[in-house]
Amino acid sequence: MKILLVFIIFVAFLVVVKWRQNQQERSKTSRFENIEKINKLELNFKQDLNIKLNQVLGEQYHIHRDVNLTRLLNFEDAQFAKIAKNKVIDFVITDLSGIVCCVLKVDDSRQNESKSNQQDWLTLCLQGRHNLLRVKSSHNVSMQDLASLFSNMGLQNAD
Secondary structure, eight states, rough: OOOHHHHHHHHHHHHHHHHHHHHHHHHHHHHHHTTTOOOOOOOOOHHHHHHHHHHHHHEEEEEEEEGGGGGGGGOOOOHHHHHHHTTTTEEEEETTOOOOEEEEEEEOTTOOOHHHHHHHHHHHHHTTTEEEEEETTTOOOOHHHHHHHHHTTTOOOOO
16 A cells, blocks of 8 residues: 555656746747847947947058057066056057057946046057057947047058
């Protein structure tokens, strides 16, 4: 009698497990059915700026994204070198031979005071070494603005 009771409980347990597996399978399938495609890719500010830079500057220049500051400057001071290893420049524009023409940093509008101090540190490091441009991510930069800015710096598209 006890064996029959154990057998019934075991079979009931198997039935519940199988039912639960079926439920999970159905929920997985229905979860994927509710996914909708997005037809238009929404670009963030840096992606949009990268496209605009490529269009404005053309094939005469290379645009490099997210370049470590230590690739632009040699630091003899160990403290500066340590800080510089953690700093990333958003865009570096070089000519075709790789010579740096301009450094472009996107300033986030949500920056706090410590970020502001870091920006000042970056400005002092690059001052007299590389041309630094700052663009606020809250500002919609037009292609005309970029073309004018680069024209004033002597960077022009040959097209």
